[in-house]
Amino acid sequence: MQRPKPNFDVSDCLNDGLTQRRHDLELLRIVALCILIFYHTGMLYVSGWDFHFKSDYQSETLANWMLLVNPWRMSLLWFISGVALRHALHKYGSWISLRQRCVRLLLPLLFGVLVVVPPQLYVEMAGKAQLPSGLTYLEFYRAFWQWNHPLFADYSSGILPHMDVNHLWYLRELWKFSLLLIVLHFAWNKLSSMFPAAVSAIETRMGLAVDGARLSALLILALVALDVAHLDDRNMTGLLFLLAGYFLASAAAFWQHIFQARRQYLIGAAVLYVLLLCMYNLVWLVPTRKEQAWVDPSAAIIYRLYAGCCIMAALGYAxxxxxxxxxxxxxxxxxxxxxxxxxxxxxxxxxxxxxxxAFGAVLEPMLVIVLTVAGSYVAYLVIARFNVLRVCFGLKWTVVSAEAGEQAGLGWRIRQGLAYLVLVPLAIKLVL
Structure with missing residues (x-):
C-alpha cells in the first residue's frame, strides 16, 4: 500500500492565508535550531576555525561536515523570520508589531548580554590564560559590571562597554532590520490608501511578471551576486533573506514551485556539495592554488548556489x-x-x-551535546513556568484565566511601560 502524497494548497499562501499558522516553518525552525546546536558543538573541534573555546581534540576533516550546513544555516533562519514578520504585520498592523518586536527581541537581547553571554567570555578568557589564577566566576562577574575594568582592556565593546552580543548578534540585527521593514510596510499601506488603483495595478503586474521558478532563481542569483561582489557579510546576507521571506510569504507561485521541485533542489544541493568539497580540499587549502584569480569567484558561485539549493529544498520538504x-x-x-x-x-x-x-575525541563531543540538550530542556521547563523569565527570553506573558487577565491588566501595563523605559536607551544605541 502506497503512502499518500502530501497535498499542497495554493490558497494557503495567498494574502487571506497570512493569518494561518505555518506548521511547516515552525517545524523548520526547530530543525534549524537542532542543526545550530550540532554546528556550534562542531566549532569546538574543527581545526583552523576560530571560536570562543577550542577542545584539545581538533580535526581538519571535520570541516567537510561543517561545510554541509555552514553556507545556509543562518540564511534559512533569516528567511523564516521574514515570513513570520509578514504574518505579524498582516495580523496586528505596524504599530502593535513594532511594540511586540521591541519587547520580544530587545529585552531578550539585553538579558542575554548581561546574564547569558558572560559565561562564554569567562571560558574564552580562561582558555586563553587571560584571567588571574584562581579567579572565580562570581569575582569575574562583579568585574564584568564595572565599566572600563582593566581585566577587559583587550575586548572591544559591543552594545555596552566590553559586553559583546556574541551569538546574539542575530537578535540585534533582526530588530534593526525589522524596524526598517515595519516602516516600509507602513509607508506602502499609506500609499495603498491614498492611491489604491495605482498600487493595486503595480501589485498585479508584479505578480504576473514572475513565476515561482523565476522568483527562486532571482533569490539565489542575488545571493551569488553579493558574494562575487564581496558584499556577503552576515548582515547583508541576513537582510537579503529577511526581505525575501517578507515579500515571498504570500507568493503562492513560489511556494508551489519549491514544493514541486524539492527533489530537484535536493539533488542539485548534493552535486554542488561534492563540488564544494573538491574546491575546498583541492584548491582552497592549497596556498599556491588559492591565489589564482579564478578561484575566489568560482568558490563563491559554488558556495552560494549550494546554499540556495539547500534552502529551497528545506522549504519544499518542510x-x-x-x-x-x-x-x-x-x-x-x-x-x-x-x-x-x-x-x-x-x-x-x-x-x-x-x-x-580528557574523555577523548568521541566521548567528549557526545557528552557536550547531551549536556547541552539536557540543560536546554530543563532550562526551558523552568522558563516556561515563570512569567518574568518568559518575557526575558522573548515569550509571551501568560495568564491562567480571563478573570486573572483582567485583574492583571493594570499591572501588565505598568510592567510593559517599565520594559519600554529600560529598552529605549538600548534601541537608541542600536539605531545610532
Whole structure:
C-alpha cells in the first residue's frame, strides 16, 4: 500500500492565508535550531576555525561536515523570520508589531548580554590564560559590571562597554532590520490608501511578471551576486533573506514551485556539495592554488548556489512534513528562542568543564551535546513556568484565566511601560 502524497494548497499562501499558522516553518525552525546546536558543538573541534573555546581534540576533516550546513544555516533562519514578520504585520498592523518586536527581541537581547553571554567570555578568557589564577566566576562577574575594568582592556565593546552580543548578534540585527521593514510596510499601506488603483495595478503586474521558478532563481542569483561582489557579510546576507521571506510569504507561485521541485533542489544541493568539497580540499587549502584569480569567484558561485539549493529544498520538504508533525511543532515551537539564546553558552561551558577529564575525541563531543540538550530542556521547563523569565527570553506573558487577565491588566501595563523605559536607551544605541 502506497503512502499518500502530501497535498499542497495554493490558497494557503495567498494574502487571506497570512493569518494561518505555518506548521511547516515552525517545524523548520526547530530543525534549524537542532542543526545550530550540532554546528556550534562542531566549532569546538574543527581545526583552523576560530571560536570562543577550542577542545584539545581538533580535526581538519571535520570541516567537510561543517561545510554541509555552514553556507545556509543562518540564511534559512533569516528567511523564516521574514515570513513570520509578514504574518505579524498582516495580523496586528505596524504599530502593535513594532511594540511586540521591541519587547520580544530587545529585552531578550539585553538579558542575554548581561546574564547569558558572560559565561562564554569567562571560558574564552580562561582558555586563553587571560584571567588571574584562581579567579572565580562570581569575582569575574562583579568585574564584568564595572565599566572600563582593566581585566577587559583587550575586548572591544559591543552594545555596552566590553559586553559583546556574541551569538546574539542575530537578535540585534533582526530588530534593526525589522524596524526598517515595519516602516516600509507602513509607508506602502499609506500609499495603498491614498492611491489604491495605482498600487493595486503595480501589485498585479508584479505578480504576473514572475513565476515561482523565476522568483527562486532571482533569490539565489542575488545571493551569488553579493558574494562575487564581496558584499556577503552576515548582515547583508541576513537582510537579503529577511526581505525575501517578507515579500515571498504570500507568493503562492513560489511556494508551489519549491514544493514541486524539492527533489530537484535536493539533488542539485548534493552535486554542488561534492563540488564544494573538491574546491575546498583541492584548491582552497592549497596556498599556491588559492591565489589564482579564478578561484575566489568560482568558490563563491559554488558556495552560494549550494546554499540556495539547500534552502529551497528545506522549504519544499518542510511543506511536505509540516502537517504530519503539526502536534510536535506546536508543542516545541515556543522553546526555539529561549534555547537559541542559551545553547551556545551551554556548549562552551560544558566543553570547559569536561576538558580536564580528557574523555577523548568521541566521548567528549557526545557528552557536550547531551549536556547541552539536557540543560536546554530543563532550562526551558523552568522558563516556561515563570512569567518574568518568559518575557526575558522573548515569550509571551501568560495568564491562567480571563478573570486573572483582567485583574492583571493594570499591572501588565505598568510592567510593559517599565520594559519600554529600560529598552529605549538600548534601541537608541542600536539605531545610532
Amino acid at each position: 511543506r511536505s512534513f509540516g502537517e504530519r508533525f503539526q502536534a510536535f511543532s506546536q508543542r516545541w515551537s515556543e522553546a526555539v528562542l529561549p534555547i537559541y539564546i542559551l545553547h551556545q553558552s551551554l556548549i562552551v561551558v560544558a566543553a570547559y568543564v569536561l576538558k580536564p577529564y
